[in-house]
Amino acid sequence: MITSLLRPARLWARLFVFAGLLVTASLRAQAPAAAPATPPDPTMEQRVADLEAYVNNTARTPDVASKIPGPGPGHNAWQMTSTALVIFMTLPGLALFYGGLVRRKNVLSVLAQCMGIAGLVTILWWAIGYSLSFSGGGAIIGDTANMFLNGVESGKTGAGYYWISDLMWAMFQLSFAIITPALIIGAIAERMKFSAVLVFVALWMFAVYFPFAHMVWSTAGLMCGPLNPNAAIKAIDFAGGTVVHMTSGWSALVLCLILGKREGYGRIPMPPHSMVLCTVGTGMLWVGWYGFNAGSALGADAIASNAFATTTLAAATAGFIWAMCEWFTRKHPSVLGFCSGIVAGLVVITPGAGFVSPTSAVIIGALAGFVPFLAVAYLKKIFGYDDALDTFGVHGVGGTLGAILTGVFADEKINSVVGPLKEGLLGAQLKAVALTIVWSVVATAVIAVIVKVTVGLRPTPEVESAGLDVSEHGEDGYIL
Numbered sequence: 001m002i003t004s005l006l007r008p009a010r011l012w013a014r015l016f017v018f019a020g021l022l023v024t025a026s027l028r029a030q031a032p033a034a035a036p037a038t039p040p041d042p043t044m045e046q047r048v049a050d051l052e053a054y055v056n057n058t059a060r061t062p063d064v065a066s067k068i069p070g071p072g073p074g075h076n077a078w079q080m081t082s083t084a085l086v087i088f089m090t091l092p093g094l095a096l097f098y099g100g101l102v103r104r105k106n107v108l109s110v111l112a113q114c115m116g117i118a119g120l121v122t123i124l125w126w127a128i129g130y131s132l133s134f135s136g137g138g139a140i141i142g143d144t145a146n147m148f149l150n151g152v153e154s155g156k157t158g159a160g161y162y163w164i165s166d167l168m169w170a171m172f173q174l175s176f177a178i179i180t181p182a183l184i185i186g187a188i189a190e191r192m193k194f195s196a197v198l199v200f201v202a203l204w205m206f207a208v209y210f211p212f213a214h215m216v217w218s219t220a221g222l223m224c225g226p227l228n229p230n231a232a233i234k235a236i237d238f239a240g241g242t243v244v245h246m247t248s249g250w251s252a253l254v255l256c257l258i259l260g261k262r263e264g265y266g267r268i269p270m271p272p273h274s275m276v277l278c279t280v281g282t283g284m285l286w287v288g289w290y291g292f293n294a295g296s297a298l299g300a301d302a303i304a305s306n307a308f309a310t311t312t313l314a315a316a317t318a319g320f321i322w323a324m325c326e327w328f329t330r331k332h333p334s335v336l337g338f339c340s341g342i343v344a345g346l347v348v349i350t351p352g353a354g355f356v357s358p359t360s361a362v363i364i365g366a367l368a369g370f371v372p373f374l375a376v377a378y379l380k381k382i383f384g385y386d387d388a389l390d391t392f393g394v395h396g397v398g399g400t401l402g403a404i405l406t407g408v409f410a411d412e413k414i415n416s417v418v419g420p421l422k423e424g425l426l427g428a429q430l431k432a433v434a435l436t437i438v439w440s441v442v443a444t445a446v447i448a449v450i451v452k453v454t455v456g457l458r459p460t461p462e463v464e465s466a467g468l469d470v471s472e473h474g475e476d477g478y479i480l
Helices: 002-030 044-056 073-101 104-134 166-184 194-217 241-259 275-297 302-330 335-352 358-383 391-409 416-421 425-454 461-466 468-473
Strands: none
Touching: 073 104, 073 166, 073 275, 073 335, 104 166, 104 194, 104 468, 166 194, 166 241, 166 275, 166 391, 194 241, 194 425, 194 468, 241 335, 241 391, 241 425, 275 302, 275 335, 302 335, 302 358, 335 358, 335 391, 358 391, 391 425, 416 425, 461 468
16 A cells, blocks of 8 residues: 555656756756866976067967967068058058059049059958859858858968968958959050949959959969968969959950950051159059068068069069160160159069068069060050050060069079978969969959949040040049
8 A cells, every 4th residue: 555655656756866967968068068177387498489489470379378469560560561561552642553554534544443443452352252253161152150241350360371360360351352453454454434344343253253362362263382282283373463453464465355446546546645644653563562471471471572572673684674675676775664664663573472582583584574574565566455554464465474574584492382382383383373364364254244234344436535634533633
């Protein structure tokens, strides 16, 4: 009798115990995971090693709570300066350089295109461009992990390099993203609608720029030899020979062919309206280019110093050689020749600035003054295309030349990154060149056709004849 009365009580007790175990297990499952173990405080030797790493711009002491957890002041300051210099290249440098080369009725259209591109690309970069360029493990394109700059913080480091702010790295790369499509407008100046320019650039960034920034500079990139041991093409590009100059230069050629020649091209003179503006813009480009090339060292170190020196030597040499070529063939060295040569020298040295010696930079500069000169002076006449401001001749031909010469002159004594890649480097550079040309040409052709059948590429002949300044922007560059 007593036993029969106790059985239900025991059953309920067991049920309560079982329920308690279930609740406990559920709470444990829902509880947050234990925080990772805090790295130990650094020893004095480790703190000294951390300081030495900062001074040398190398990796921090691993698995130790650094007393310098954020960006290193000196290196980060140089990165901020470099970013400002590259933005200075576009506004006002490129705007004045191109603006001086067009006719006076179109000067404001060039400035508006540069400023419009700067705004559009910045918004795209913040929204998704940075993420597609530098996040994720794909070989060709990134993912959406850093959309709206999510997780990109000013106090964190490592996204770009050891001692620079992740947010500053994103802004530095934004400055490259701004100037690249702006270069294209030189080939189609004076004859493309402003609306068409913006639509073209928006599509081009997704089809060309974001993939190439990822392939060449991301740690998982298809052509990033220095950072990706599994890269299919182990090429090197210090500051944008393929990513910036080849993509924009070859795209510019295709776009100007599809767009057609300016009204009256070959029948009426179309000289630059202000060589003064062009020359001032050239000087600004040269100064800004130090941020472009020396800033790509990602710190104020010996590689940055080398890039600064090689940039100076190549630009000056190329400007001189181009003018001498004109003197020999046309009996006078023009200011436009000096300006074109300087920009060509800057373009050609860009992919190798941190990889080649000063002497190699002089040789590269001499070739930069000669080969693009031939493309501008003779190749354009032979094939009859209207590359209005010689974007293809300088950036397409020059960027291609620079990428190849980097494979010839890159020296592990200048930059240790070259050492493991030196064997077969020229072949890798040629493969990167071929891929860049094919991709840029095909993508640009498709985009140009899309823009042509949607918003249209060109203004009416009457608008083009009157000039784009008043017709498209309601303003005059000069009040007479």
